[in-house]
Amino acid sequence: MNRCTGVTVVTNAVPDVTLADLASFRPAPPTLAGEPAGFGVMGMPTNLLASASEERIPGTVLGWDVTVRFVPVAYVFDNGDGTTTRTATGGSPWTSLGQGQFTPTATSHVYGARGTYGVSVTVEYAASVDFGSGLWRPVPGVVRAEAAGYDVRVVEVRTALVDRTCDEDPTGPGC
Helix, strand or coil: CCCCCCCCCCCCCCCCCCHHHHCCCCCCCCEEEEECCCEEECCCEEEEEEECCCEEEEEEECCEEEEEEEEEEEEEEECCCCCEEEECCCCCCHHHHCCCCCCCCCCEEECCCCEEEEEEEEEEEEEEEECCCCCEEEEEEEEEEEEEEEEEEEECCCCCCCCCCCCCCCCCCCC
């Protein structure tokens, strides 16, 4: 009751939402790929690529009809060799960047030894909720989605100086 007017005011205040309240809402797993596809060269950059996008999922939270929005804010690549790379982007192909193959990118990684490395990526999403008003209310914390199962086979490449191409001398070194 308002003391000045003596009128009782009823408000339909929307509830505060936590990540625990959004447990039934999950963004789709990201995709994971690399350049060159499935392999890398020891001592040279392998370009890892992840893709995730904003998602809006309708549903019910705490008895309210809502739309939950997930926006990717960070990508954490597990390079499979005990190192991780954290970026704000999932990366871009060399051609989109106007770069040549085996050049460094924000998401590339240089492997120091031959072998097969299991790479994964975890995307961190900022969550927000709209209770139907068009106003997005941020939810503290991040929601994570992972993609795994991308193997990078790292090979060693050796070069040799030759005086003629393999077309000119098919029996030459490295031909």
